[in-house]
Amino acid sequence: MSSVKTLKINGKDVSARTDDTILQVxxxxxxxxxxxxxxxxxxxxxxxxxxxxxxxxxxxxxxACVTQVEEGMEVVTDNERLQKYRRMILEMLFVEGNHVCAxxxxxxYCELQWLAERxxxxxxxxxxxxxxxxxxxxxxxxxxxxxxCILCARCVRVCGEIEGAHTWDVAGRGINAHVVTDLNTSWDxxxxxxxxxxxxxxxxxxxxxxxxxxxxxxxKDNHFLPYLKTMREVxxxxx
Amino acid sequence: xxxxxFEEIAQRSRDEAAAFAVHVNICTSSGCVASxxxxxxxxxxxxxQSRGLQHTCxxxxxxxxxxxxxxxxxxxxxxxxxxxxxxxxxVADILDHVGQASVPHLELRQDSPFFERQQRVxxxxxxxxxxxxxxxxxxAGAYGALLKVTTEMxxxxxxxxxxxxxxxxxxxxxxxxxxxxxxxxxxxxxxxxVVCNGDEGDPGAFMDRSIMESDPHRVLEGMAIAGYAxxxxxxxxxVRAEYALAIKRLKRAIHQAEKRGLLGKNIFGSTFSFSxxxxxxxxxxxxxxxxxxxxxxxxRRGNPRPRPPFPSESGLWGHPTLINNVETFAxxxxxxxxxxxxxxxIGTETSKGTKVFALSGKVNRVxxxxxxxxxxxxxxxxxxxxxxPNGNQFKAVxxxxxxxxxxxxxxxxxxxxxxxxxxxxxxxxxGGMVVMDDTSSMVSVAHYFMAFNMDESCGKCIPCxxxxxxxxxxxxxxxxxxxxxxDLVLLEELCDMVSQTSLCGLGQSAPxxxxxxLRYFRDEYLRCIAPVTESA
Amino acid sequence: xxxxxxITPPTDDVRWRIVNATMxxxxxxxxxxxxxxxxxxxxxxxxxxxALTFVSQRLQVPLSKAYGVATFYHFxxxxxxxxxxxxxxxxxxxYIKGSEHIVDALAxxxxxxxxxxxxxxxxxxxxxxxxxxxxxxxxxxxxxxxVSGLTPDNAxxxxxxKIDQENNGHGS
Ligand SMILES: Cc1cc2nc3c(=O)[nH]c(=O)nc-3n(C[C@H](O)[C@H](O)[C@H](O)COP(=O)(O)O)c2cc1C
Ligand code: SF4
Ligand code: SF4
Ligand code: SF4
Ligand code: FES
Numbered sequence: 045m046s047s048v049k050t051l052k053i054n055g056k057d058v059s060a061r062t063d064d065t066i067l068q069v070x071x072x073x074x075x076x077x078x079x080x081x082x083x084x085x086x087x088x089x090x091x092x093x094x095x096x097x098x099x100x101x102x103x104x105x106x107x108a109c110v111t112q113v114e115e116g117m118e119v120v121t122d123n124e125r126l127q128k129y130r131r132m133i134l135e136m137l138f139v140e141g142n143h144v145c146a147x148x149x150x151x152x153y154c155e156l157q158w159l160a161e162r163x164x165x166x167x168x169x170x171x172x173x174x175x176x177x178x179x180x181x182x183x184x185x186x187x188x189x190x191x192x193c194i195l196c197a198r199c200v201r202v203c204g205e206i207e208g209a210h211t212w213d214v215a216g217r218g219i220n221a222h223v224v225t226d227l228n229t230s231w232d233x234x235x236x237x238x239x240x241x242x243x244x245x246x247x248x249x250x251x252x253x254x255x256x257x258x259x260x261x262x263x264k265d266n267h268f269l270p271y272l273k274t275m276r277e278v279x280x281x282x283x
Numbered sequence: 284x285x286x287x288x289f290e291e292i293a294q295r296s297r298d299e300a301a302a303f304a305v306h307v308n309i310c311t312s313s314g315c316v317a318s319x320x321x322x323x324x325x326x327x328x329x330x331x332q333s334r335g336l337q338h339t340c341x342x343x344x345x346x347x348x349x350x351x352x353x354x355x356x357x358x359x360x361x362x363x364x365x366x367x368x369x370x371x372x373x374v375a376d377i378l379d380h381v382g383q384a385s386v387p388h389l390e391l392r393q394d395s396p397f398f399e400r401q402q403r404v405x406x407x408x409x410x411x412x413x414x415x416x417x418x419x420x421x422x423a424g425a426y427g428a429l430l431k432v433t434t435e436m437x438x439x440x441x442x443x444x445x446x447x448x449x450x451x452x453x454x455x456x457x458x459x460x461x462x463x464x465x466x467x468x469x470x471x472x473x474x475x476x477v478v479c480n481g482d483e484g485d486p487g488a489f490m491d492r493s494i495m496e497s498d499p500h501r502v503l504e505g506m507a508i509a510g511y512a513x514x515x516x517x518x519x520x521x522v523r524a525e526y527a528l529a530i531k532r533l534k535r536a537i538h539q540a541e542k543r544g545l546l547g548k549n550i551f552g553s554t555f556s557f558s559x560x561x562x563x564x565x566x567x568x569x570x571x572x573x574x575x576x577x578x579x580x581x582x583r584r585g586n587p588r589p590r591p592p593f594p595s596e597s598g599l600w601g602h603p604t605l606i607n608n609v610e611t612f613a614x615x616x617x618x619x620x621x622x623x624x625x626x627x628x629i630g631t632e633t634s635k636g637t638k639v640f641a642l643s644g645k646v647n648r649v650x651x652x653x654x655x656x657x658x659x660x661x662x663x664x665x666x667x668x669x670x671x672p673n674g675n676q677f678k679a680v681x682x683x684x685x686x687x688x689x690x691x692x693x694x695x696x697x698x699x700x701x702x703x704x705x706x707x708x709x710x711x712x713x714g715g716m717v718v719m720d721d722t723s724s725m726v727s728v729a730h731y732f733m734a735f736n737m738d739e740s741c742g743k744c745i746p747c748x749x750x751x752x753x754x755x756x757x758x759x760x761x762x763x764x765x766x767x768x769x770d771l772v773l774l775e776e777l778c779d780m781v782s783q784t785s786l787c788g789l790g791q792s793a794p795x796x797x798x799x800x801l802r803y804f805r806d807e808y809l810r811c812i813a814p815v816t817e818s819a
Numbered sequence: 820x821x822x823x824x825x826i827t828p829p830t831d832d833v834r835w836r837i838v839n840a841t842m843x844x845x846x847x848x849x850x851x852x853x854x855x856x857x858x859x860x861x862x863x864x865x866x867x868x869x870a871l872t873f874v875s876q877r878l879q880v881p882l883s884k885a886y887g888v889a890t891f892y893h894f895x896x897x898x899x900x901x902x903x904x905x906x907x908x909x910x911x912x913x914y915i916k917g918s919e920h921i922v923d924a925l926a927x928x929x930x931x932x933x934x935x936x937x938x939x940x941x942x943x944x945x946x947x948x949x950x951x952x953x954x955x956x957x958x959x960x961x962x963x964x965x966v967s968g969l970t971p972d973n974a975x976x977x978x979x980x981k982i983d984q985e986n987n988g989h990g991s
Contacts, residue, residue, distance in 0.1 A: 090589040091743050093784045105783060110589045132780050136749035169773050170749075171756045195742065204881070213883035214584070214742075215890040217567070219752045221742030226882040227868050236882065317952040317965040352954030486948035487911025524857065524894050525947070563857055565892030568948070582852035583884075584891040643912035643953040650954060684911065717911045731914055735948065741891075 051117040066108040066119055067095055077121050078130055078159050080248055081196040082109040086205055092196060094130055094159075097121050105129075127163065134160050135168040140219075142177065142191035143249075149257050150250030156194060157249075173219075182230035183237075185255055186244050188223070193251040195221055199243035211237045284544040285552055289421070289430060292543070296422035303341040305381050306360040307331075310410065311344040312496045313489070313528050314351030314650075319370075323355045326371035330378055340381070343419075346497020348410035349401075350391070351489075352649035358410070365391040396666035397648055402629065402655045404637045405613045409497035414532050417539035420500040426545050428619035429504050432511050433553040441512035442468055445615065447623035449635035454480055454571075454608030455686065455712050456788075457634070457701040463605060466595040467513040470603035475515035477506050478599070478606045480576060481522040481529070484568035485684030486735060488715035490639040491609035493651050495522065495529035498613070499536035503559060505612030507546060508619060510557040513605050518557060521576055523564040533561055568685070568739035572787050573606045575741065586743045587787035608713065610639055630656030634700035634711075644681075644717040647672050654699070661695040664718055675720040679803070683712030685732045685739075686792035688799025689725060708799040710792075725804040726811055730758040732796035740789065747790025750781035754797065761811040768812060775801065823847065826876045829869035834862040838870075842877055849880045852888055856895055865896045901936045901943035903982045906960040910949030918957035920971040922946060928975040942982070 050059045053066075053075060060069040065088070070077050081092035088109045096105040098120040108121070120126075137143075137156060145151050159165075177190035197214055200223060204210040211234055215224045225231045244252045300306070309315075309324045327342045348356050353367040359381060366377060366389040376386050403409075412419040420426075432441050446461025467475060479502060483491040495502060506518045522530055537559050540546040548556045567585045569575045575585040577599050598604020614636060618626045627635050634656040640663065643649045647669035654663060660680055664670070671677050679689040688709035690697065697703050701711050719728065737751035757774045760766040778794035778801075785791045801808060828835035841858040845851030855878065859870045866889050875885035889895045907913075907922045922933050925944050929937055936943040952958045955967035959974070961981050969977060 089743070090786060091745070093744050093746055093786065096784055103783075107589060107786075112591075129780055129784050132776075133745050133784065136745050136753070139753075140745075140749045169769070170753055173752065194745075195748075200883075210881035210883060213881065213887035215883075215887045216742070217584075217891050218737060218740040218742045219748055221748065224883055224886055227871055227886045229868075314952060314954050317955055317958070317967070350954075351952075354954065484948075485911075486909070486914075487953065489949065489953060525950070563854065564894075565853060565857065566894035567892050579853065580850070582848075582850040582854075582880075582888070584887050641953060643956065644915045649912070649956075681911070715911065717915060719915060723915060728915075731911070 049113050049115045049117075051113055051115070051119060053119045054121055060113045062113075064113050066097060066106075066111050066113055066117075069113060070108060070119075070121060075121055077108060078163065079109060080155060080159070080194065081198065083198055083202075083246055086198065086201040086246075089197060089201075092133065092194075094133055096126060096129065098123070098126065131163050131165050132170075134163060134165045135170050137194045138165070139168060139170045139172045140175070141193065142174065148192065148250040149253045150192075154250055155248035177222075180225075180231050181255070182232040183234075183255075184232065185239060186231065186241065186252065187255055188225075188231065188252050189250065190222055191251075192249045193223060194249055195223070196248060197223070198246040198248065199223060199252060202242045202246045207238060207240050207242050209236045209238050209240070212243060286430060286434065289426070289551070292418060293421040293424075296418035300341070300419070300422065303339060305336075305340040305362075306343055307340060307377070308343045308345040308358045308360065308410065310346065310348055310354060310356040312347035312351075312493060313526075314347060314493075315354035315356055316528065318354040318368075320355035322371045323357065323369050323374060326374045327357075327378075330374050334378065336378075340378075343413050344415065345411060346409040346414050347406075347493040347651055349406070349493075349651040349653075350397075350648075351651060353391070356391075356410075359385075363393070365393055367391045395669075396662075397652075397669065400658070400662060400667050401653055402637050403653050404617050404626075404629070405494060405501075405610055405639055406497065406651075406653045407617065408501065409493065412498065414497055414499055415535055417500060417536065417543060417545075420498065424620070425498075425500040425616070426504055426540075428616035429507050429511075429545065430551050431619055432508050433551045433555050438468060438512045438514060441508060441619070444619060444623045445512070448618045448626040449623075449630075449633075450611065450614055450618060450626065451634065451701065452608055453610035453614070453638065453713065455683070455710060457711055460607060460611055463595060463607070464509060464512050466593075467515070467603050467605040470596065472603050474517075474602045475513060476599045476602055476604040477510045477513065477515045477518040478573075478576065478580070478594075478604055479506050479518065479520040479609055479612055480571060480573070480606055481520055481526075481609045482564050482568075482571035482576060483523060483526075483609070483713065484571040484739070485686075485713050485715040487643055487681075487684055487717045488641045488713055490641050490651060490714040492526050492529050493641075494609050494613050494639070495526070496532055499529075499533045500540065501613045501616055502533075502609055503536055503540055503546065505607075505615035506559060507550070507557045508615050509605055509607065509612065511555050513603075515605065516556050516558070518559040519562050519580055519599075520559060521562045521564060521570070521580060524566065530561065530563065537561065567741075568735075569741045569787070569789050572789060574787070576606070577604065584741070586741050587789070589786060610714070631698060631700045633702055638699065638711070638714060640714045640716045642668050642716050642718070645671055645675065645720040645723070646718045656700050657698045659696050659698055660690060663699070663716065664695070668718065671718070671720050673720075675722060677718070678721050678723055679719045679725065681709075681717040681719065681728065681796075682715065683710035683795070684715040685735045686710060686788065686795055687712045687715075688795050689719070689728065689803065690799075691803040708795070708802055710795075724762075725800040725807050726758065726761050729797045729800045730755065730762055733758055733793065736789065736793040740793075741787075744784075744786040744790060746781045746784040747786070747793060750777055750785070750790070751793055753777055754781070754794070758797070761808060764811050765813045766808075766811050767815075771808060771812065823877055823879050826873065829873050835873075837862050838874070842874075847878055849878050852878055852880050852885060853892070856885075856889060860895055864900050865898055867897070898936075899940070902941045903962055903985070904943040904945055905962075905978050906945045906947050906950065907933075908948075908950045908952070908956070908958050908960070909946045910953060910956075912949075912953035913957040916957045917971070918959075918969075921957060921959065921969050921974045924971040924974050925978060928979075 078094040090107040090110040095108040181187040200212040357366045364385040450460040451457040570585040575587040594604040
């Protein structure tokens with residue numbers, strides 16, 4: 045068996061390693077594909093559904109981040125239908141939380157905001173849910189604003205899989221799901237957090253942030269977790 | 284245990300039963316417990332004592348006979364008389380009439396379509412054996428099929444019989460059972476698992492509960508045969524925690540089967556060993572989805588994960604895992620015993636065998652029924668169910684619960700099989716069948732199911748987590764008669780988007796109740812749109 | 820860090836023995852989390868922080884994971900149960916027969932929302948998706964006993980009556 049597979053992405057022939065995911069191949073070939081829950085170096089969960097692609101003309105969509113390449117596969121990453129779904133997913137995130145970009149530390153650095161711009165989300169017909177969410181600013185260095193959390197669970201994974209502290213997890217379910225530190229206790233009292241800052245680093249929005257940063261000042265320290273690649277870094281030449 | 288000992292136990296139990304001239308069988312399943320069967324049973328035992336009949340008349344606690352709407356149900360054998368709505372005070376009357384006429388005001392005639400239209404395969408022993416005594420099950424043939432496979436058949440032969448029978452999964456999707464077994468059997472891993480899905484989350488359904496309560500051994504036997512066929516030596520039954528009686532009986536059944544050597548090491552002296560553990564759900568519909576169910580057995584949150592890999596390749600703790608529904612497993616022993624041709628003879632071209640349905644809602648006779656596939660919806664609703672009460676008109680029948688759809692009167696003659704129901708925009712589902720009459724609003728039914736799906740969404744993926752609540756909010760505008768045309772457009776777009784983009788079956792099928800009611804009852808939605816008024 | 824085997828229950832209440840027995844049966848493996856939480860809830864009626872901490876340490880499950888599991892499954896409760904409860908069935912069969920209106924009537928009468936407990940902790944109004952008595956729909960479970968024949972008009976009297984009766988029965 046050969047260690048290389050050939051497939052077509054958007055009509056172009058490409059080759060891939062046998063155990064590559066479709067997303068890995070797409071990234072390698074500098075093809076734009078939006079992702080939010082995925083981060084290279086952490087386990088893939090297929091939760092945000094932004095990376096859905098069409099395969100072999102089938103109407104059944106597959107998430108590129110968790111789908112292994114197959115010989116002769118024909119992948120379509122972009123068409124009207126996919127764009128429509130992706131825009132709707134982003135709209136859903138905006139109405140689910142309380143995102144006020146103008147007063148957000150991540151303004152200009154936020155992956156959600158960037159994607160919305162990139163995909164042309166400028167209004168929504170969905171119903172704003174205006175949930176009553178809180179902020180935990182108990183920790184002296186970091187804070188979480190649940191209003192901005194999109195439940196990508198990147199913080200949960202980096203803290204469990206890389207730092208090994210497993211301070212975060214998702215609690216509740218459905219529309220009431222939310223991330224918690226330990227037993228939903230305040231961050232400053234956490235017996236498990238090592239204050240490594242990895243969760244803050246991987247958060248795609250302004251939900252997790254370092255204190256004392258002013259609005260829009262949330263440059264990420266890219267040298268800090270070099271093995272984790274977010275979509276924006278990968279697509280940084282894309283604008 | 285060997286064949287001889289096995290047959291001896293069964294025979295002894297039959298002889299013991301035959302020593303009694305009269306058997307009074309009292310249903311002790313959940314439906315009848317709710318209507319007070321325990322008091323009836325106590326009274327019957329006391330009455331038999333006081334009349335000195337303890338050597339001629341035996342009081343048996345038995346499983347469900349399907350008439351859950353008119354319990355407590357009591358049957359007297361060999362008179363073959365069935366009584367319903369029996370109260371403790373009626374017991375004396377019933378005993379007075381044994382061997383003679385029946386008590387007319389309590390009798391339930393068995394020459395009605397409710398009995399005549401049914402065909403019992405899965406529920407053959409329900410209502411006949413005492414689910415708490417393994418010997419009575421053995422007397423009725425339990426574990427005979429397991430004896431046959433472990434002593435006379437090779438695993439591939441077992442898979443072939445199941446494949447040839449045409450059995451398809453009863454958990455909803457109707458995946459060919461033999462094919463699934465074959466996939467797991469082919470895996471070369473040394474550790475494999477068999478899982479029985481007893482989560483039964485459809486809020487209008489109680490087939491699996493009834494099977495587990497009435498004949499738990501049939502489920503265990505089916506799992507053990509599956510274990511033999513696919514090469515697994517460990518099984519799990521995942522039951523929802525709400526099913527207290529089913530759990531109690533399964534525990535007891537597992538314990539008794541182990542004591543008798545029907546589960547455990549070297550079953551029937553073969554090299555095959557199989558053990559079964561019980562795992563409890565904890566109130567999450569999504570845990571009926573197979574990947575969520577496995578996460579739950581592993582002690583984690585019941586979040587589904589993307590497939591592939593399918594459980595048959597990578598399931599519990601990464602090992603190949605066979606997951607089937609309770610009713611699917613309950614079909615296995617009769618197929619082995621009677622042969623694949625016998626089973627394939629029941630039903631239609633693509634849907635073989637029988638299906639158990641929980642018939643409820645606006646019908647005269649609610650309860651649990653088992654019918655051959657291919658029977659029409661009309662026969663089920665109008666004949667078995669006895670039609671619609673209070674002189675109202677039939678409007679629709681809902682199958683497949685929160686993942687299914689409503690089928691209107693025009694299609695009442697549709698045969699019940701996997702393909703026909705799917706063509707109509709519904710699904711076979713696990714067996715919930717709710718009848719609605721002309722007083723039911725289809726928009727509120729859609730709202731009801733969507734609210735259920737919203738409550739049960741695990742929240743992992745965005746389309747389902749946020750999409751279901753959006754649809755609920757929109758449907759609220761409809762039920763409040765203040766929706767707009769734009770709301771309808773958005774609702775339909777969401778139906779499409781949520782079903783196409785959600786991660787698991789819950790989200791993918793959550794819009795079905797809305798899609799199907801929009802398809803057949805669109806005018807009801809249109810009537811909920813508020814007239815455009817000039818706003819100030 | 821304390822060794823898992825040295826972790827002791829939060830109190831010397833004998834009920835912890837049942838919980839310990841469950842964990843032992845599963846060899847103190849993390850996979851025993853849900854079964855153990857069932858055991859705690861059965862013994863104590865609910866899961867508090869002390870219980871979650873003990874169980875998670877003993878099974879070597881992260882605290883946040885234990886909390887995530889406990890809040891995912893609706894069968895588990897983090898608050899002590901009310902003295903009395905009425906669980907109205909909202910399964911399809913009961914819903915079609917109007918059980919929603921029974922919930923509304925009870926909610927109005929007790930001035931609480933569905934899913935809530937009265938301030939004095941005396942009464943909780945809950946709902947379930949199918950309690951398994953579809954034949955008797957609409958039904959409710961009042962303090963563990965199935966009550967049928969409910970209508971929005973008679974529900975309040977029946978439920979209140981039943982609870983009063985129990986209170987008197989227990990003498991005071
Ligand atoms: C949201 C959801 C809920 C489900 N609930 C159940 C259930 O309660 N019982 C069941 O047997 N299957 C249920 N299923 C189907 C299972 O995932 C699985 O397909 C089935 O157990 C396979 O068994 P079968 O092939 O014997 O039908 C559910 C699926 C989904 C998506
Ligand atoms: S700072 Fe580090 S240890 Fe603390 S919660 Fe974040 S990732 Fe986990
Ligand atoms: S806090 Fe940030 S990283 Fe964590 S789930 Fe929310 S958005 Fe994702
Ligand atoms: S579709 Fe719904 S239930 Fe399934 S993974 Fe997504 S959020 Fe969870
Ligand atoms: S689902 Fe693939 S990146 Fe989120």
